[in-house]
Amino acid sequence: MNKEKHVVVIYPHPDDESFGAAGTITQFRKQGVPVTYLCGTLGEMGRNMGNPIIANRETVPEIRKKELINACKLLDIDLHLLGYRDKTLEFEDVTEVALHIKSLLEKLQPSLVITHYPDHAVHPDHNALGRAAIEAVRLMDENLRPTVWAQAITNTAYEDLGKPDIVYDVEPYFDQKMAAIQAHKTQASGILSGFKRKDKSNESLREIALERLGKEAFYIWDFKS
Template sequence: MEKHVVVIYPHPDDESFGAAGTIAKFREEGVPVTYLCGTLGEMGRNMGSPTFANRETLPEIRKRELIKACEVLDIKLEMLGYRDKTIEFENRMQIAKHIKDYLEQIKPSLVITHYPDYAVHPDHNALGAAAIEAVRLMDSENRPTVWAQAISKDFPEVLGEPDIVNDITANFDKKFEAILAHESQAMGVLGQQRKRNPEIDSIKEAAKLNLGMERFYIWRYEE
């Protein structure tokens, strides 16, 4: 059993769409989980469906949604305070040292983050790279295992089969509840899931088909 799991993603809702089923399974097992969230997603384009947010109100709305989703998942939240869509321009080593400080305090046995260059969004790639660097900077005997999540369309062909494939069907209700907590974002993304499977009437069932497996690669460090 894991001692403590730290999830590191850049945006509110990355945890819910990306790893909420895996997180819920760890919490069922009694494993503490902490989410280090990079930004408030304040530059996101989704403003609710129908629209209820605007550029000025979105940061506070997304912060409230993030807190609610973490309550649903029963995980501790730490906000890193970076600005949405700018992480790639930050000093990566400074971010890595910032994350390392958290990891040395929490002492997790497992870190979950994005796989650099195969996570679609520049913030995903940049924060994933910084998180992996943060673990590399730790003393080798104290390093947690890193699970890196790739989400680009070509990742299986380039990277091969993932090391960890979690069927989270049993925890999908919790994942879906966490997704819906991100009210300003949920329907925009879930609508895309529905379009991929128009023959399925239920948005939830379409989402389960597309989001019911969570896949990760174990990051291997060279000594």
Template structure:
């Protein structure tokens, strides 16, 4: 059983779409989970139609949505304070040292992050690389689960070695995703009203969100 799990991802909603089921499973076992969220997602594209936000108000909205999601998932939240869409331009070692200091305080047994170069968004790739570097620098390294979802990643990386069936936590995951209302509506479409859908559509949704896959990162030394 894990001692403490730390999730390191760059945006509000990354935790809900990518790992909410696994987080819920850990919490059901009484294992503490802490989310180190990189940014406030202030450069998110969805401003609504009609417009509900602007560049000044969107980060406030997304921060509250993130707090709501973390409440649903019953996990602690720590904001890292980086700016959306700029992590790739930050000094990777500085971010790694920042993360290392936090990890050494928490002493997690497991870190969940993005797989560098296989996580689509530059922020995903950059923060994932910094998180892995942070763990590499530690004297006592936690296990790292890295999540990849770039098109065709399995052809290059093979099959993930951690495949979590989180279908038992489907509703919890959906509730967390729906906390991110400003962004999630455009991503999940009609599933926003998943409780009102027919059984066939609901089953498709469970298949879509019912598995979370990760690679266990292999350090060279």
């Protein structure tokens, strides 16, 4: 892993940073590299309310915000909320969102931006914010542009895009990743329980999660193509 000056992670929801890139983030922090998370929304339209239930439609935004703050403290990263509404990012003007993000990137001056790969990120919010984040970097002065790592999570990503440029085995940092995931109490149990397999009922939660989340892969965005 190259030594970066400052890493900015741009995803739309609380928990995207933990499920998607917590191992990579932890590696950077171990190197002393500052990391800032620009989180698009509070995930207020999500259906998971905890197991047992700890939230409802009225309380979930504030609860998810607190969970996000706790996860960011565990990962030792700075947090900036972009203030958009969950499940509406695809309807925002891409250029307006890009200019918003660009203004923040010009202040933070990162050497690396991590975001979702547009059209290969499953959720419309993921695709939309990934597209805006990449556009924000494209609009920057070419001499000041950070590198962009785009995370593709569709089942056809390898087939459509080829092998990722960067793949990190984050097992050495997986305890930190699991702690960050589990800080998102409304989301963690529901999502992780979906990983369980009937034919391997003796697997521990950590083993199940490690198999699914133990590698973090990224494509380096080519602004010249």
